[in-house]
Amino acid sequence: MxxxxxxxxxxxxxxxxxxxxxxxxxxxxxxxxxxxxxxxxxxxxxxxxxxxxxxxxxxxxxxxxxxxxxxxxxxxxxxxxxxxxxxAYLPEQLDEAAVILIVDEAMQATGATGKADFGKVMQYVMPKVKGRADGAMVNQVVKSKLS
The missing domain is CATH 1.10.1510.10 (Uncharacterised protein YqeY/AIM41, N-terminal domain)
Incomplete structure (x- = not known):
């Protein structure tokens, strides 16, 4: 349906x-x-x-x-x-721990090491969490991982 x-x-x-x-x-x-x-x-x-x-x-x-x-x-x-x-109409939301795992995977896949790689990591992560995680939370996790 x-x-x-x-x-x-x-x-x-x-x-x-x-x-x-x-x-x-x-x-x-x-x-x-x-x-x-x-x-x-x-x-x-x-x-x-x-x-x-x-x-x-x-x-x-x-x-x-x-x-x-x-x-x-x-x-x-x-x-x-x-x-x-x-x-209720959205898929189950990811918690911060799940987002951190996806960000870690993105950092390995893209070879990201610093703040300059923020765009590459976000480009990798966002399609995987679309509709399942708050963009602001994803942004915060990526920034904390890259700093």
């Missing part, structure tokens, strides 16, 4: 359950995927779908940080719930 079909099915379930938050989030995800599909001019690959979902999570995390900084607990709680809903 494709991601759009899964979202459509979950949308119907949320409607029947009168779950307004889930309904709103699923509609926004479907819209984002449809807009990406139109922009691409073709059906999205699973990697492209993951990229869209990851950007949706990132947007919500950015909003969450702003709400917390602005002392808006009500909006922060709602945004946390939205993040959980979106993450």
């Amino acid at each position: 494709s991601l759009l079909e899964q979202l459509s099915s979950d949308l119907k379930t949320a409607m029947k359950a009168k779950d307004k938050l889930r309904l709103t989030v699923i509609r926004s995800l479907k819209t984002a995927l449809t807009n990406a599909k139109i922009s691409a001019g073709q059906d999205l690959s699973s990697d492209e779908e993951l990229s869209v979902l990851s950007s949706q999570v990132k947007q919500r995390k950015d909003s969450l940080a702003e709400f917390e900084k602005g002392d808006r607990a009500d909006l922060a709680e709602q945004t946390k719930a939205e993040i959980e809903i979106v993450q």
Whole structure:
């Protein structure tokens, strides 16, 4: 079942359950995927779908940080719930230990030794963790390994 079909099915379930938050989030995800599909001019690959979902999570995390900084607990709680809903459609997230192993593998494969090799390592790592790890965490791990 494709991601759009899964979202459509979950949308119907949320409607029947009168779950307004889930309904709103699923509609926004479907819209984002449809807009990406139109922009691409073709059906999205699973990697492209993951990229869209990851950007949706990132947007919500950015909003969450702003709400917390602005002392808006009500909006922060709602945004946390939205993040959980979106993450349910993403593959299981890698923890830092798994990312460190991938970065170590990348450093061996590319022969990276210092900060000048940051781009080579990131280019090797990102396709392997796409949609499964936060880019900021990957960036931090690579920087700490190369320094």
